[in-house]
Amino acid sequence: MIPPLSTPALVVDLDLFDANVDAMNELLQGTGKTVRPHVKTHRTPELAKRQLGQFAVGVTCATVGEAEVMVAAGIHDVLIANEVVDEAKLARIARLAQFANVMIAADDPAPVEALSRAAKRAGVTVGVLLDVDVLLHRCGVVSVPEALALARVIEGAPGVRLDGIMGYEGRVRLHTERRDELIAGAYAFLHKVRDGLVAAGHQVDVVSTAGTSTIREAIADPFVTEVQAGVYALMESELLVMDLPFRCAAAVRGTVISRHPGHFVADVGRRVVGVEYGPPVAVGIEASAVALSDEHATVAIAGTPPALGSQVDFIPGQIRTTFNLHDHVWVSRGGEIVDRWPVSARGASQ
Amino acid sequence: MIPPLSTPALVVDLDLFDANVDAMNELLQGTGKTVRPHVKTHRTPELAKRQLGQFAVGVTCATVGEAEVMVAAGIHDVLIANEVVDEAKLARIARLAQFANVMIAADDPAPVEALSRAAKRAGVTVGVLLDVDVLLHRCGVVSVPEALALARVIEGAPGVRLDGIMGYEGRVRLHTERRDELIAGAYAFLHKVRDGLVAAGHQVDVVSTAGTSTIREAIADPFVTEVQAGVYALMESELLVMDLPFRCAAAVRGTVISRHPGHFVADVGRRVVGVEYGPPVAVGIEASAVALSDEHATVAIAGTPPALGSQVDFIPGQIRTTFNLHDHVWVSRGGEIVDRWPVSARGASQ
Known part of the structure; x- marks a missing residue:
């Protein structure tokens, strides 16, 4: 496994x-x-x-x-x-x-x-x-x-x-x-x-x-x-409203590190996801708000927060600044991780 | 030299x-x-x-x-x-x-x-x-x-x-x-x-x-x-209004890559400077606005733009996300570059 x-x-x-x-x-x-x-x-x-x-x-x-x-x-x-x-x-x-x-x-x-x-x-x-x-x-x-x-x-x-x-x-x-x-x-x-x-x-x-x-x-x-x-x-979530045949294919996976009535916190902050077009979208979570700080996504919810240590995917609003924050991208097929590829041009802004 | x-x-x-x-x-x-x-x-x-x-x-x-x-x-x-x-x-x-x-x-x-x-x-x-x-x-x-x-x-x-x-x-x-x-x-x-x-x-x-x-x-x-x-x-520019004995010590240096009446463009964009607290401040430039896109800072000015190829320093609003975008930080003393240090924990978000 x-x-x-x-x-x-x-x-x-x-x-x-x-x-x-x-x-x-x-x-x-x-x-x-x-x-x-x-x-x-x-x-x-x-x-x-x-x-x-x-x-x-x-x-x-x-x-x-x-x-x-x-x-x-x-x-x-x-x-x-x-x-x-x-x-x-x-x-x-x-x-x-x-x-x-x-x-x-x-x-x-x-x-x-x-x-x-x-x-x-x-x-x-x-x-x-x-x-x-x-x-x-x-x-x-x-x-x-x-x-x-x-x-x-x-x-x-x-x-x-x-x-x-x-x-x-x-x-x-x-x-x-x-x-x-x-x-x-x-x-x-x-x-x-x-x-x-x-x-x-x-x-x-x-x-x-x-x-x-x-x-x-x-x-x-x-x-x-x-x-x-x-x-x-x-793709980026804000473009999904357009009549385009494209779907969001990238996410930043986080872990639930703190849970409380009304909200939970995942380890997905501004240093792993670009926020220039707004906060990321938590997949499969009915969130009323997602607030990002440097290392934290604070996700406001109505129901029971997911278990401590469980993982949640966040779809970034800005894809270009997001990839530039990572050395590697993990590759999934049918929901399973199958490979890891280097983001070789990360930081190659010169 | x-x-x-x-x-x-x-x-x-x-x-x-x-x-x-x-x-x-x-x-x-x-x-x-x-x-x-x-x-x-x-x-x-x-x-x-x-x-x-x-x-x-x-x-x-x-x-x-x-x-x-x-x-x-x-x-x-x-x-x-x-x-x-x-x-x-x-x-x-x-x-x-x-x-x-x-x-x-x-x-x-x-x-x-x-x-x-x-x-x-x-x-x-x-x-x-x-x-x-x-x-x-x-x-x-x-x-x-x-x-x-x-x-x-x-x-x-x-x-x-x-x-x-x-x-x-x-x-x-x-x-x-x-x-x-x-x-x-x-x-x-x-x-x-x-x-x-x-x-x-x-x-x-x-x-x-x-x-x-x-x-x-x-x-x-x-x-x-x-x-x-x-x-x-x-330091960050927004904290300068407080009564604190600290001054801004870091900048992202850019090159003027395009010049026009009323504005110029430098190669300093969102992939080299954190913008979560607003755009960076161009040092020594009377700018009426600085707009950032992925690779460009578009600086609106009243006078003559600086020469093509000349360099301009930009003080970031958000220092933490800025350092995390760079593999190295250049070190200056008395205005001269004297060394280059690795930002060894860049990307170390795991």
């Missing part, structure tokens, strides 16, 4: 994970579009590799460190969907391009020129997606002239290659005010930049966008070529 | 850290009380060891894993200020007691009996602090009869020893409504439990309580013997 896991422990239900991956492929079937799973969601190569095949040929990463871990694990096509500007990191990207097809995002000429020098030294070519600020007002160019100026720099620099454009419309949720308008506006601006680049003679092979919450809109859009969704494979 | 750190990077200013430790010793001078620094704050043995001496003979830990790391680093007196109930962890505590003086918290007879069996097998004695729910309604006994019943179990079990009581009054901030009343009520209940135990013939050597935000009240209290403060050594 397998002894109970020492808690708190991160557990992924591989049956549900695989079903989510299948559901994504079904959504993409016949659309001509691809998915480039964002691996910041789990930072786990063993999970990333299970998402590839069918409509996914590569992954999306947020950091150079994530990309290095994925390439080392045998994934040969990575997009770093983020601005990278310092010389040391650009040199790491050039080295990585000796082993894999690498694209990065850019919104400024200076880092493109620095990347060009690093790529030349390494004898490689690195793809660039021109980052377009479609909604978030974070990174990205904000006008067609700005896009054209940057595209000319990319085309003129040796060792770099303009692969296309990307724009992330953010987590536009089901109940976001003016949701349709926001998404339509984001894609309209992406089209405008694309058309401007094409009219100026640039080739725009890739139009990359969308997270899980806008997957249906991205698929319906005629110009989008790939979606960068990541959460879909593990 | 030392090259700039690859970012995001956690940096502790050791001049400020040492000054905070000195300030705590000055507060305790002549009071007869001790501090037992809570190392969940930083999970870093090199920092913990710098807090010991003068009025600190041991440390407070939140988890068995933290205690193991601290003992392995040469600290010989640890309190695990938390309920531990499962057999495997209790066996680890008994093993640890072969190398160090170990105390744990308890609020239920069952784990005390299990700990007694584990301690007997290991040939050790483990101290127990009877946990009293003074304010948080989380763990802890809630009445004197409950305390007396548990004390009898502890006294009657071989291999365990009743060392005293503890109660944590939570983060009662400066502007918490009815602050004085809440703290006074918490200590009054702690006294009541202590008096009840003493009247029944139990020895109560230790009365352990307080975090940084209630340090002055704990020192003024006649019965408190030690304070479990931890944040004081690194």
Whole structure:
């Protein structure tokens, strides 16, 4: 018999994970579009590799460190969907391009020129997606002239290659005010930049966008070529209200360490579960509230608390910050723990 | 010349850290009380060891894993200020007691009996602090009869020893409504439990309580013997409004990766800085807002953004979840990076 896991422990239900991956492929079937799973969601190569095949040929990463871990694990096509500007990191990207097809995002000429020098030294070519600020007002160019100026720099620099454009419309949720308008506006601006680049003679092979919450809109859009969704494979409870064929596949397992009339306490706190989108949901418990402190989940209940020492699963609200807190993810099949995989890119934020 | 750190990077200013430790010793001078620094704050043995001496003979830990790391680093007196109930962890505590003086918290007879069996097998004695729910309604006994019943179990079990009581009054901030009343009520209940135990013939050597935000009240209290403060050594910006002699000593250093009129973006997101008490504060920047996403801090400003590639320090609001995101902390002296120490207990939540 397998002894109970020492808690708190991160557990992924591989049956549900695989079903989510299948559901994504079904959504993409016949659309001509691809998915480039964002691996910041789990930072786990063993999970990333299970998402590839069918409509996914590569992954999306947020950091150079994530990309290095994925390439080392045998994934040969990575997009770093983020601005990278310092010389040391650009040199790491050039080295990585000796082993894999690498694209990065850019919104400024200076880092493109620095990347060009690093790529030349390494004898490689690195793809660039021109980052377009479609909604978030974070990174990205904000006008067609700005896009054209940057595209000319990319085309003129040796060792770099303009692969296309990307724009992330953010987590536009089901109940976001003016949701349709926001998404339509984001894609309209992406089209405008694309058309401007094409009219100026640039080739725009890739139009990359969308997270899980806008997957249906991205698929319906005629110009989008790939979606960068990541959460879909593990899901977050707040996205469950949307009409999406994905279910929650990850939980943090805790132990009941204190019980009282009206509440119990489990050893699941903010250092093992991300709480940016609210507290986790206790599975199979009729809880009126779940309050998290550093090491404790205090679960308010009406009935009798579960036995001291028994285990309870908590579904995290924020999946990306949760995986980043764990060195390993335990893997279950049919409710039984069958394996343990390293979250190899945990902490790989540099 | 030392090259700039690859970012995001956690940096502790050791001049400020040492000054905070000195300030705590000055507060305790002549009071007869001790501090037992809570190392969940930083999970870093090199920092913990710098807090010991003068009025600190041991440390407070939140988890068995933290205690193991601290003992392995040469600290010989640890309190695990938390309920531990499962057999495997209790066996680890008994093993640890072969190398160090170990105390744990308890609020239920069952784990005390299990700990007694584990301690007997290991040939050790483990101290127990009877946990009293003074304010948080989380763990802890809630009445004197409950305390007396548990004390009898502890006294009657071989291999365990009743060392005293503890109660944590939570983060009662400066502007918490009815602050004085809440703290006074918490200590009054702690006294009541202590008096009840003493009247029944139990020895109560230790009365352990307080975090940084209630340090002055704990020192003024006649019965408190030690304070479990931890944040004081690194501080959090929200506590700066209090009349405390401590300054912020830790920051997450980021690089400016995108700049625009009205805002810039640094590579400091929720996966490198804890945001439970709000976004971090950008040092030396007149920011009207700092918005955090997974890998980005978007800093709204009125003037010209700092240069692309330049570095900016961000003081975290939540120090404990921040350290737990990093494998190493860089150490500065007089503004220069002089060393790098492992955050050895990062992730040691089991």
